[in-house]
Amino acid sequence: MIRSATVFLASALLLSSCVPEGRPEMESARANAGPPVVVPTPRPSPSPTPAPPPAEPVRTGFWFEGPMQQGALLTGRVPSGTRMLTFEGEAVDIGEDGFFIIGLDRDSKAEVRLVATLNDGRTVERTLNVAPGDWKLEYINAPYRAGVSSEAFKARRGPELARIVAARDVDVVSDGWRQDFIWPVTGRQSGFFGSQRVYQGKPGSYHGGADIAVPTGTIFVAPADGVVTLAAKDDFTLEGKLIIIDHGMGLNSAFLHASEILVNEGDRVKQGQPIGKVGQSGRATGPHLHWGLKWKDARIDPLLVAGPPSG
Ligand SMILES: [Zn+2]
Known part of the structure:
Protein backbone atom coordinates (compact mmCIF):
# COMPACT_ATOMS: atom_id res chain seq x y z
CA MET A 1 0.00 0.00 0.00
CA ILE A 2 1.34 3.41 -0.87
CA ARG A 3 0.90 5.57 2.19
CA SER A 4 3.20 8.43 1.29
CA ALA A 5 3.00 11.19 -1.22
CA THR A 6 4.79 10.22 -4.36
CA VAL A 7 6.98 13.06 -5.36
CA PHE A 8 7.97 13.09 -8.94
CA LEU A 9 11.29 14.79 -9.24
CA ALA A 10 12.01 15.98 -12.70
CA SER A 11 15.31 14.45 -13.70
CA ALA A 12 17.73 17.21 -14.43
CA LEU A 13 18.94 16.33 -17.87
CA LEU A 14 21.95 18.37 -18.85
CA LEU A 15 22.30 18.18 -22.58
CA SER A 16 25.92 18.69 -23.45
CA SER A 17 26.36 20.70 -26.59
CA CYS A 18 27.65 19.00 -29.69
CA VAL A 19 29.82 21.89 -30.90
CA PRO A 20 33.23 20.55 -32.03
CA GLU A 21 36.03 21.53 -29.74
CA GLY A 22 38.81 21.73 -32.30
CA ARG A 23 40.62 24.91 -33.24
CA PRO A 24 39.91 25.67 -36.92
CA GLU A 25 42.92 28.00 -37.42
CA MET A 26 45.32 25.34 -36.16
CA GLU A 27 43.64 22.71 -38.24
CA SER A 28 44.14 24.70 -41.43
CA ALA A 29 47.80 25.25 -40.56
CA ARG A 30 48.26 21.54 -40.03
CA ALA A 31 46.19 20.59 -43.03
CA ASN A 32 48.88 18.31 -44.40
CA ALA A 33 50.55 17.37 -41.15
CA GLY A 34 48.33 14.54 -39.95
CA PRO A 35 45.26 14.59 -37.77
CA PRO A 36 44.65 17.71 -35.66
CA VAL A 37 45.47 17.61 -31.97
CA VAL A 38 42.27 18.13 -30.08
CA VAL A 39 42.76 19.56 -26.63
CA PRO A 40 39.85 18.49 -24.47
CA THR A 41 38.22 21.26 -22.53
CA PRO A 42 36.55 20.40 -19.21
CA ARG A 43 32.79 20.00 -19.39
CA PRO A 44 30.75 22.17 -17.10
CA SER A 45 29.82 20.26 -13.93
CA PRO A 46 26.08 19.65 -13.40
CA SER A 47 24.25 22.44 -11.66
CA PRO A 48 24.04 21.75 -7.91
CA THR A 49 20.46 23.04 -7.75
CA PRO A 50 17.99 20.42 -9.04
CA ALA A 51 14.98 21.54 -10.99
CA PRO A 52 12.01 22.16 -8.67
CA PRO A 53 9.33 19.43 -8.70
CA PRO A 54 6.37 20.27 -10.88
CA ALA A 55 3.39 21.69 -9.01
CA GLU A 56 0.96 18.94 -7.99
CA PRO A 57 -2.25 18.93 -9.96
CA VAL A 58 -5.34 20.01 -8.08
CA ARG A 59 -7.27 17.02 -6.75
CA THR A 60 -10.95 17.59 -7.28
CA GLY A 61 -12.18 14.32 -5.78
CA PHE A 62 -11.24 11.53 -3.37
CA VAL A 130 -18.77 -2.03 1.11
CA ALA A 131 -18.82 -5.69 0.04
CA PRO A 132 -19.72 -8.25 2.73
CA GLY A 133 -16.83 -10.12 4.36
CA ASP A 134 -16.35 -13.83 3.77
CA TRP A 135 -16.30 -14.97 7.41
CA LYS A 136 -15.99 -18.55 8.58
CA LEU A 137 -19.24 -19.38 10.34
CA GLU A 138 -19.68 -22.58 12.29
CA TYR A 139 -23.22 -23.73 12.97
CA ILE A 140 -23.57 -25.51 16.30
CA ASN A 141 -26.68 -27.55 16.99
CA ALA A 142 -26.81 -26.67 20.66
CA PRO A 143 -28.33 -23.78 22.56
CA TYR A 144 -26.18 -20.72 23.23
CA ARG A 145 -25.03 -20.60 26.82
CA ALA A 146 -23.45 -17.50 28.24
CA GLY A 147 -20.43 -18.37 30.35
CA VAL A 148 -20.82 -17.73 34.03
CA SER A 149 -18.00 -15.59 35.37
CA SER A 150 -16.75 -15.96 38.88
CA GLU A 151 -16.63 -13.01 41.25
CA ALA A 152 -12.85 -13.27 41.21
CA PHE A 153 -12.83 -12.98 37.41
CA LYS A 154 -15.17 -9.99 37.44
CA ALA A 155 -13.04 -8.24 40.04
CA ARG A 156 -9.95 -8.56 37.86
CA ARG A 157 -11.64 -7.94 34.55
CA GLY A 158 -12.85 -4.41 35.24
CA PRO A 159 -9.39 -2.90 35.77
CA GLU A 160 -7.96 -4.91 32.84
CA LEU A 161 -10.58 -3.57 30.45
CA ALA A 162 -9.98 -0.06 31.78
CA ARG A 163 -6.26 -0.38 30.94
CA ILE A 164 -7.04 -1.67 27.43
CA VAL A 165 -9.48 1.16 26.76
CA ALA A 166 -7.02 3.74 28.11
CA ALA A 167 -4.20 2.32 25.94
CA ARG A 168 -6.39 2.52 22.83
CA ASP A 169 -7.41 6.07 23.66
CA VAL A 170 -3.83 7.34 23.67
CA ASP A 171 -3.21 9.57 20.66
CA VAL A 172 0.32 9.18 19.41
CA VAL A 173 2.14 10.73 16.52
CA SER A 174 3.49 7.99 14.29
CA ASP A 175 3.72 7.41 10.56
CA GLY A 176 3.37 3.64 10.99
CA TRP A 177 -0.09 3.83 9.37
CA ARG A 178 1.57 4.80 6.07
CA GLN A 179 3.69 1.64 5.87
CA ASP A 180 3.08 -1.69 4.18
CA PHE A 181 2.29 -3.86 7.20
CA ILE A 182 4.21 -7.09 7.70
CA TRP A 183 3.18 -10.10 9.79
CA PRO A 184 4.55 -10.04 13.34
CA VAL A 185 5.39 -13.72 12.88
CA THR A 186 4.83 -16.11 9.98
CA GLY A 187 3.46 -19.61 10.17
CA ARG A 188 0.25 -21.58 9.98
CA GLN A 189 -2.85 -19.48 10.51
CA SER A 190 -4.85 -21.40 13.10
CA GLY A 191 -7.60 -18.84 13.70
CA PHE A 192 -9.27 -16.39 11.36
CA PHE A 193 -10.55 -12.89 11.93
CA GLY A 194 -14.32 -12.67 11.89
CA SER A 195 -14.97 -16.38 12.45
CA GLN A 196 -18.01 -17.04 14.56
CA ARG A 197 -20.08 -19.84 16.03
CA VAL A 198 -23.81 -19.73 15.55
CA TYR A 199 -25.78 -21.66 18.17
CA GLN A 200 -29.17 -22.71 16.79
CA GLY A 201 -29.41 -19.39 15.01
CA LYS A 202 -27.97 -17.27 17.80
CA PRO A 203 -24.50 -15.92 16.94
CA GLY A 204 -21.80 -15.95 19.56
CA SER A 205 -19.12 -13.27 19.59
CA TYR A 206 -16.74 -13.36 16.64
CA HIS A 207 -12.97 -13.83 16.71
CA GLY A 208 -11.37 -10.38 16.61
CA GLY A 209 -7.91 -11.20 15.27
CA ALA A 210 -5.70 -13.60 13.36
CA ASP A 211 -4.02 -16.51 15.17
CA ILE A 212 -0.64 -17.82 14.07
CA ALA A 213 0.37 -21.13 15.64
CA VAL A 214 4.12 -21.20 16.31
CA PRO A 215 6.11 -22.68 19.21
CA THR A 216 6.44 -20.93 22.56
CA GLY A 217 9.44 -18.64 22.58
CA THR A 218 9.22 -17.66 18.89
CA ILE A 219 10.09 -13.98 18.53
CA PHE A 220 7.41 -11.71 17.07
CA VAL A 221 8.03 -8.24 15.67
CA ALA A 222 6.25 -4.92 15.20
CA PRO A 223 4.21 -5.07 11.95
CA ALA A 224 4.78 -1.33 11.45
CA ASP A 225 6.30 1.61 13.31
CA GLY A 226 4.47 2.82 16.39
CA VAL A 227 4.43 3.56 20.09
CA VAL A 228 3.81 0.95 22.79
CA THR A 229 0.75 2.08 24.73
CA LEU A 230 0.33 -1.10 26.79
CA ALA A 231 2.85 -3.72 27.87
CA ALA A 232 1.04 -5.96 30.37
CA LYS A 233 3.83 -8.11 31.74
CA ASP A 234 1.54 -9.67 34.37
CA ASP A 235 -1.06 -11.91 32.76
CA PHE A 236 -4.47 -10.50 31.97
CA THR A 237 -7.20 -13.08 32.53
CA LEU A 238 -8.05 -13.58 28.84
CA GLU A 239 -5.26 -11.92 26.86
CA GLY A 240 -2.38 -13.10 29.02
CA LYS A 241 0.73 -11.01 28.46
CA LEU A 242 -0.52 -8.32 26.12
CA ILE A 243 1.10 -5.60 24.00
CA ILE A 244 -0.74 -2.75 22.28
CA ILE A 245 1.06 -0.60 19.70
CA ASP A 246 -0.41 2.58 18.28
CA HIS A 247 0.51 3.23 14.62
CA GLY A 248 -0.99 6.74 14.48
CA MET A 249 -4.24 8.06 12.97
CA GLY A 250 -6.35 5.87 15.29
CA LEU A 251 -4.86 2.55 14.12
CA ASN A 252 -3.53 0.11 16.69
CA SER A 253 -2.35 -3.47 17.01
CA ALA A 254 -2.83 -5.85 19.94
CA PHE A 255 -0.70 -8.97 20.51
CA LEU A 256 -2.04 -11.57 22.92
CA HIS A 257 -0.84 -14.62 24.86
CA ALA A 258 2.89 -13.75 24.85
CA SER A 259 5.32 -15.71 27.03
CA GLU A 260 7.60 -12.70 27.30
CA ILE A 261 7.37 -8.99 26.48
CA LEU A 262 10.50 -7.27 25.20
CA VAL A 263 9.29 -3.64 25.16
CA ASN A 264 7.99 -1.11 27.67
CA GLU A 265 5.10 1.31 27.62
CA GLY A 266 6.11 4.51 25.86
CA ASP A 267 8.74 2.81 23.69
CA ARG A 268 8.89 3.85 20.06
CA VAL A 269 9.26 0.73 17.92
CA LYS A 270 10.26 0.29 14.30
CA GLN A 271 8.73 -2.10 11.82
CA GLY A 272 10.41 -5.50 12.18
CA GLN A 273 11.74 -4.82 15.69
CA PRO A 274 11.33 -7.80 18.09
CA ILE A 275 8.68 -6.95 20.68
CA GLY A 276 7.84 -10.23 22.36
CA LYS A 277 7.90 -14.01 22.39
CA VAL A 278 4.94 -16.22 21.53
CA GLY A 279 3.29 -18.19 24.31
CA GLN A 280 -0.08 -19.34 25.60
CA SER A 281 -0.63 -17.02 28.54
CA GLY A 282 -4.22 -16.06 29.37
CA ARG A 283 -7.03 -18.07 27.79
CA ALA A 284 -5.37 -20.08 25.03
CA THR A 285 -5.46 -23.76 24.15
CA GLY A 286 -1.95 -23.86 22.68
CA PRO A 287 0.97 -21.58 21.86
CA HIS A 288 0.03 -18.98 19.26
CA LEU A 289 0.12 -15.27 18.57
CA HIS A 290 -3.22 -13.49 18.30
CA TRP A 291 -2.86 -10.24 16.34
CA GLY A 292 -5.80 -7.87 16.48
CA LEU A 293 -6.05 -4.60 14.52
CA LYS A 294 -8.40 -1.75 15.28
CA TRP A 295 -9.01 1.62 13.67
CA LYS A 296 -10.95 3.68 16.21
CA ASP A 297 -13.86 1.32 17.04
CA ALA A 298 -13.67 -0.65 13.80
CA ARG A 299 -12.16 -4.13 13.93
CA ILE A 300 -9.92 -4.87 10.96
CA ASP A 301 -8.79 -8.18 9.42
CA PRO A 302 -4.96 -8.44 9.53
CA LEU A 303 -5.14 -10.71 6.47
CA LEU A 304 -6.58 -7.84 4.42
CA VAL A 305 -3.83 -5.50 5.65
CA ALA A 306 -0.72 -7.71 5.54
CA GLY A 307 -1.65 -10.43 3.01
CA PRO A 308 -1.20 -14.17 3.61
CA PRO A 309 0.93 -14.93 6.70
CA SER A 310 2.94 -17.95 5.63
CA GLY A 311 6.24 -17.36 4.06
ZN1 LIG B 1 -7.18 -15.44 18.63
Whole structure:
Protein backbone atom coordinates (compact mmCIF):
# COMPACT_ATOMS: atom_id res chain seq x y z
CA MET A 1 0.00 0.00 0.00
CA ILE A 2 1.34 3.41 -0.87
CA ARG A 3 0.90 5.57 2.19
CA SER A 4 3.20 8.43 1.29
CA ALA A 5 3.00 11.19 -1.22
CA THR A 6 4.79 10.22 -4.36
CA VAL A 7 6.98 13.06 -5.36
CA PHE A 8 7.97 13.09 -8.94
CA LEU A 9 11.29 14.79 -9.24
CA ALA A 10 12.01 15.98 -12.70
CA SER A 11 15.31 14.45 -13.70
CA ALA A 12 17.73 17.21 -14.43
CA LEU A 13 18.94 16.33 -17.87
CA LEU A 14 21.95 18.37 -18.85
CA LEU A 15 22.30 18.18 -22.58
CA SER A 16 25.92 18.69 -23.45
CA SER A 17 26.36 20.70 -26.59
CA CYS A 18 27.65 19.00 -29.69
CA VAL A 19 29.82 21.89 -30.90
CA PRO A 20 33.23 20.55 -32.03
CA GLU A 21 36.03 21.53 -29.74
CA GLY A 22 38.81 21.73 -32.30
CA ARG A 23 40.62 24.91 -33.24
CA PRO A 24 39.91 25.67 -36.92
CA GLU A 25 42.92 28.00 -37.42
CA MET A 26 45.32 25.34 -36.16
CA GLU A 27 43.64 22.71 -38.24
CA SER A 28 44.14 24.70 -41.43
CA ALA A 29 47.80 25.25 -40.56
CA ARG A 30 48.26 21.54 -40.03
CA ALA A 31 46.19 20.59 -43.03
CA ASN A 32 48.88 18.31 -44.40
CA ALA A 33 50.55 17.37 -41.15
CA GLY A 34 48.33 14.54 -39.95
CA PRO A 35 45.26 14.59 -37.77
CA PRO A 36 44.65 17.71 -35.66
CA VAL A 37 45.47 17.61 -31.97
CA VAL A 38 42.27 18.13 -30.08
CA VAL A 39 42.76 19.56 -26.63
CA PRO A 40 39.85 18.49 -24.47
CA THR A 41 38.22 21.26 -22.53
CA PRO A 42 36.55 20.40 -19.21
CA ARG A 43 32.79 20.00 -19.39
CA PRO A 44 30.75 22.17 -17.10
CA SER A 45 29.82 20.26 -13.93
CA PRO A 46 26.08 19.65 -13.40
CA SER A 47 24.25 22.44 -11.66
CA PRO A 48 24.04 21.75 -7.91
CA THR A 49 20.46 23.04 -7.75
CA PRO A 50 17.99 20.42 -9.04
CA ALA A 51 14.98 21.54 -10.99
CA PRO A 52 12.01 22.16 -8.67
CA PRO A 53 9.33 19.43 -8.70
CA PRO A 54 6.37 20.27 -10.88
CA ALA A 55 3.39 21.69 -9.01
CA GLU A 56 0.96 18.94 -7.99
CA PRO A 57 -2.25 18.93 -9.96
CA VAL A 58 -5.34 20.01 -8.08
CA ARG A 59 -7.27 17.02 -6.75
CA THR A 60 -10.95 17.59 -7.28
CA GLY A 61 -12.18 14.32 -5.78
CA PHE A 62 -11.24 11.53 -3.37
CA TRP A 63 -8.66 8.86 -4.13
CA PHE A 64 -8.73 5.40 -2.50
CA GLU A 65 -6.63 2.29 -2.32
CA GLY A 66 -7.56 -1.01 -0.69
CA PRO A 67 -10.39 -3.52 -0.91
CA MET A 68 -13.85 -2.02 -0.36
CA GLN A 69 -15.07 -4.79 1.90
CA GLN A 70 -15.90 -5.44 5.52
CA GLY A 71 -12.79 -5.77 7.69
CA ALA A 72 -10.55 -3.79 5.31
CA LEU A 73 -8.34 -0.81 5.95
CA LEU A 74 -8.43 1.80 3.20
CA THR A 75 -5.89 4.47 2.42
CA GLY A 76 -7.40 7.59 0.95
CA ARG A 77 -6.50 11.09 -0.12
CA VAL A 78 -8.77 14.08 0.23
CA PRO A 79 -9.49 16.65 -2.49
CA SER A 80 -7.09 19.63 -2.53
CA GLY A 81 -7.92 22.34 -0.03
CA THR A 82 -9.76 20.05 2.39
CA ARG A 83 -9.86 21.48 5.88
CA MET A 84 -12.07 18.84 7.49
CA LEU A 85 -13.02 15.24 6.75
CA THR A 86 -15.78 13.16 8.25
CA PHE A 87 -16.50 9.44 7.93
CA GLU A 88 -20.04 8.48 8.89
CA GLY A 89 -20.33 11.86 10.59
CA GLU A 90 -17.17 11.45 12.71
CA ALA A 91 -14.07 13.61 12.18
CA VAL A 92 -11.08 11.82 10.65
CA ASP A 93 -7.48 13.08 10.88
CA ILE A 94 -5.72 13.95 7.64
CA GLY A 95 -1.95 14.00 7.03
CA GLU A 96 -0.36 17.21 5.81
CA ASP A 97 -0.15 15.68 2.34
CA GLY A 98 -3.87 14.86 2.33
CA PHE A 99 -3.57 11.12 3.02
CA PHE A 100 -5.76 9.40 5.61
CA ILE A 101 -6.97 5.93 6.56
CA ILE A 102 -10.38 4.53 7.37
CA GLY A 103 -11.25 1.12 8.72
CA LEU A 104 -14.31 -0.73 7.50
CA ASP A 105 -15.57 -2.65 10.50
CA ARG A 106 -16.16 -6.41 10.36
CA ASP A 107 -19.88 -5.57 10.49
CA SER A 108 -19.73 -2.35 8.46
CA LYS A 109 -22.87 -1.06 6.74
CA ALA A 110 -23.11 -1.73 3.02
CA GLU A 111 -22.81 2.00 2.30
CA VAL A 112 -20.63 4.46 4.14
CA ARG A 113 -20.15 8.15 3.49
CA LEU A 114 -17.22 10.54 3.54
CA VAL A 115 -17.59 14.31 3.43
CA ALA A 116 -14.67 16.68 2.81
CA THR A 117 -15.21 20.31 3.72
CA LEU A 118 -13.00 22.59 1.65
CA ASN A 119 -11.36 25.85 2.71
CA ASP A 120 -13.92 27.82 0.69
CA GLY A 121 -16.80 26.10 2.47
CA ARG A 122 -17.83 23.78 -0.36
CA THR A 123 -18.18 20.08 0.38
CA VAL A 124 -17.18 17.02 -1.62
CA GLU A 125 -19.06 13.83 -0.75
CA ARG A 126 -18.27 10.24 -1.55
CA THR A 127 -20.29 7.13 -0.82
CA LEU A 128 -18.44 3.82 -0.70
CA ASN A 129 -20.14 0.51 -1.36
CA VAL A 130 -18.77 -2.03 1.11
CA ALA A 131 -18.82 -5.69 0.04
CA PRO A 132 -19.72 -8.25 2.73
CA GLY A 133 -16.83 -10.12 4.36
CA ASP A 134 -16.35 -13.83 3.77
CA TRP A 135 -16.30 -14.97 7.41
CA LYS A 136 -15.99 -18.55 8.58
CA LEU A 137 -19.24 -19.38 10.34
CA GLU A 138 -19.68 -22.58 12.29
CA TYR A 139 -23.22 -23.73 12.97
CA ILE A 140 -23.57 -25.51 16.30
CA ASN A 141 -26.68 -27.55 16.99
CA ALA A 142 -26.81 -26.67 20.66
CA PRO A 143 -28.33 -23.78 22.56
CA TYR A 144 -26.18 -20.72 23.23
CA ARG A 145 -25.03 -20.60 26.82
CA ALA A 146 -23.45 -17.50 28.24
CA GLY A 147 -20.43 -18.37 30.35
CA VAL A 148 -20.82 -17.73 34.03
CA SER A 149 -18.00 -15.59 35.37
CA SER A 150 -16.75 -15.96 38.88
CA GLU A 151 -16.63 -13.01 41.25
CA ALA A 152 -12.85 -13.27 41.21
CA PHE A 153 -12.83 -12.98 37.41
CA LYS A 154 -15.17 -9.99 37.44
CA ALA A 155 -13.04 -8.24 40.04
CA ARG A 156 -9.95 -8.56 37.86
CA ARG A 157 -11.64 -7.94 34.55
CA GLY A 158 -12.85 -4.41 35.24
CA PRO A 159 -9.39 -2.90 35.77
CA GLU A 160 -7.96 -4.91 32.84
CA LEU A 161 -10.58 -3.57 30.45
CA ALA A 162 -9.98 -0.06 31.78
CA ARG A 163 -6.26 -0.38 30.94
CA ILE A 164 -7.04 -1.67 27.43
CA VAL A 165 -9.48 1.16 26.76
CA ALA A 166 -7.02 3.74 28.11
CA ALA A 167 -4.20 2.32 25.94
CA ARG A 168 -6.39 2.52 22.83
CA ASP A 169 -7.41 6.07 23.66
CA VAL A 170 -3.83 7.34 23.67
CA ASP A 171 -3.21 9.57 20.66
CA VAL A 172 0.32 9.18 19.41
CA VAL A 173 2.14 10.73 16.52
CA SER A 174 3.49 7.99 14.29
CA ASP A 175 3.72 7.41 10.56
CA GLY A 176 3.37 3.64 10.99
CA TRP A 177 -0.09 3.83 9.37
CA ARG A 178 1.57 4.80 6.07
CA GLN A 179 3.69 1.64 5.87
CA ASP A 180 3.08 -1.69 4.18
CA PHE A 181 2.29 -3.86 7.20
CA ILE A 182 4.21 -7.09 7.70
CA TRP A 183 3.18 -10.10 9.79
CA PRO A 184 4.55 -10.04 13.34
CA VAL A 185 5.39 -13.72 12.88
CA THR A 186 4.83 -16.11 9.98
CA GLY A 187 3.46 -19.61 10.17
CA ARG A 188 0.25 -21.58 9.98
CA GLN A 189 -2.85 -19.48 10.51
CA SER A 190 -4.85 -21.40 13.10
CA GLY A 191 -7.60 -18.84 13.70
CA PHE A 192 -9.27 -16.39 11.36
CA PHE A 193 -10.55 -12.89 11.93
CA GLY A 194 -14.32 -12.67 11.89
CA SER A 195 -14.97 -16.38 12.45
CA GLN A 196 -18.01 -17.04 14.56
CA ARG A 197 -20.08 -19.84 16.03
CA VAL A 198 -23.81 -19.73 15.55
CA TYR A 199 -25.78 -21.66 18.17
CA GLN A 200 -29.17 -22.71 16.79
CA GLY A 201 -29.41 -19.39 15.01
CA LYS A 202 -27.97 -17.27 17.80
CA PRO A 203 -24.50 -15.92 16.94
CA GLY A 204 -21.80 -15.95 19.56
CA SER A 205 -19.12 -13.27 19.59
CA TYR A 206 -16.74 -13.36 16.64
CA HIS A 207 -12.97 -13.83 16.71
CA GLY A 208 -11.37 -10.38 16.61
CA GLY A 209 -7.91 -11.20 15.27
CA ALA A 210 -5.70 -13.60 13.36
CA ASP A 211 -4.02 -16.51 15.17
CA ILE A 212 -0.64 -17.82 14.07
CA ALA A 213 0.37 -21.13 15.64
CA VAL A 214 4.12 -21.20 16.31
CA PRO A 215 6.11 -22.68 19.21
CA THR A 216 6.44 -20.93 22.56
CA GLY A 217 9.44 -18.64 22.58
CA THR A 218 9.22 -17.66 18.89
CA ILE A 219 10.09 -13.98 18.53
CA PHE A 220 7.41 -11.71 17.07
CA VAL A 221 8.03 -8.24 15.67
CA ALA A 222 6.25 -4.92 15.20
CA PRO A 223 4.21 -5.07 11.95
CA ALA A 224 4.78 -1.33 11.45
CA ASP A 225 6.30 1.61 13.31
CA GLY A 226 4.47 2.82 16.39
CA VAL A 227 4.43 3.56 20.09
CA VAL A 228 3.81 0.95 22.79
CA THR A 229 0.75 2.08 24.73
CA LEU A 230 0.33 -1.10 26.79
CA ALA A 231 2.85 -3.72 27.87
CA ALA A 232 1.04 -5.96 30.37
CA LYS A 233 3.83 -8.11 31.74
CA ASP A 234 1.54 -9.67 34.37
CA ASP A 235 -1.06 -11.91 32.76
CA PHE A 236 -4.47 -10.50 31.97
CA THR A 237 -7.20 -13.08 32.53
CA LEU A 238 -8.05 -13.58 28.84
CA GLU A 239 -5.26 -11.92 26.86
CA GLY A 240 -2.38 -13.10 29.02
CA LYS A 241 0.73 -11.01 28.46
CA LEU A 242 -0.52 -8.32 26.12
CA ILE A 243 1.10 -5.60 24.00
CA ILE A 244 -0.74 -2.75 22.28
CA ILE A 245 1.06 -0.60 19.70
CA ASP A 246 -0.41 2.58 18.28
CA HIS A 247 0.51 3.23 14.62
CA GLY A 248 -0.99 6.74 14.48
CA MET A 249 -4.24 8.06 12.97
CA GLY A 250 -6.35 5.87 15.29
CA LEU A 251 -4.86 2.55 14.12
CA ASN A 252 -3.53 0.11 16.69
CA SER A 253 -2.35 -3.47 17.01
CA ALA A 254 -2.83 -5.85 19.94
CA PHE A 255 -0.70 -8.97 20.51
CA LEU A 256 -2.04 -11.57 22.92
CA HIS A 257 -0.84 -14.62 24.86
CA ALA A 258 2.89 -13.75 24.85
CA SER A 259 5.32 -15.71 27.03
CA GLU A 260 7.60 -12.70 27.30
CA ILE A 261 7.37 -8.99 26.48
CA LEU A 262 10.50 -7.27 25.20
CA VAL A 263 9.29 -3.64 25.16
CA ASN A 264 7.99 -1.11 27.67
CA GLU A 265 5.10 1.31 27.62
CA GLY A 266 6.11 4.51 25.86
CA ASP A 267 8.74 2.81 23.69
CA ARG A 268 8.89 3.85 20.06
CA VAL A 269 9.26 0.73 17.92
CA LYS A 270 10.26 0.29 14.30
CA GLN A 271 8.73 -2.10 11.82
CA GLY A 272 10.41 -5.50 12.18
CA GLN A 273 11.74 -4.82 15.69
CA PRO A 274 11.33 -7.80 18.09
CA ILE A 275 8.68 -6.95 20.68
CA GLY A 276 7.84 -10.23 22.36
CA LYS A 277 7.90 -14.01 22.39
CA VAL A 278 4.94 -16.22 21.53
CA GLY A 279 3.29 -18.19 24.31
CA GLN A 280 -0.08 -19.34 25.60
CA SER A 281 -0.63 -17.02 28.54
CA GLY A 282 -4.22 -16.06 29.37
CA ARG A 283 -7.03 -18.07 27.79
CA ALA A 284 -5.37 -20.08 25.03
CA THR A 285 -5.46 -23.76 24.15
CA GLY A 286 -1.95 -23.86 22.68
CA PRO A 287 0.97 -21.58 21.86
CA HIS A 288 0.03 -18.98 19.26
CA LEU A 289 0.12 -15.27 18.57
CA HIS A 290 -3.22 -13.49 18.30
CA TRP A 291 -2.86 -10.24 16.34
CA GLY A 292 -5.80 -7.87 16.48
CA LEU A 293 -6.05 -4.60 14.52
CA LYS A 294 -8.40 -1.75 15.28
CA TRP A 295 -9.01 1.62 13.67
CA LYS A 296 -10.95 3.68 16.21
CA ASP A 297 -13.86 1.32 17.04
CA ALA A 298 -13.67 -0.65 13.80
CA ARG A 299 -12.16 -4.13 13.93
CA ILE A 300 -9.92 -4.87 10.96
CA ASP A 301 -8.79 -8.18 9.42
CA PRO A 302 -4.96 -8.44 9.53
CA LEU A 303 -5.14 -10.71 6.47
CA LEU A 304 -6.58 -7.84 4.42
CA VAL A 305 -3.83 -5.50 5.65
CA ALA A 306 -0.72 -7.71 5.54
CA GLY A 307 -1.65 -10.43 3.01
CA PRO A 308 -1.20 -14.17 3.61
CA PRO A 309 0.93 -14.93 6.70
CA SER A 310 2.94 -17.95 5.63
CA GLY A 311 6.24 -17.36 4.06
ZN1 LIG B 1 -7.18 -15.44 18.63
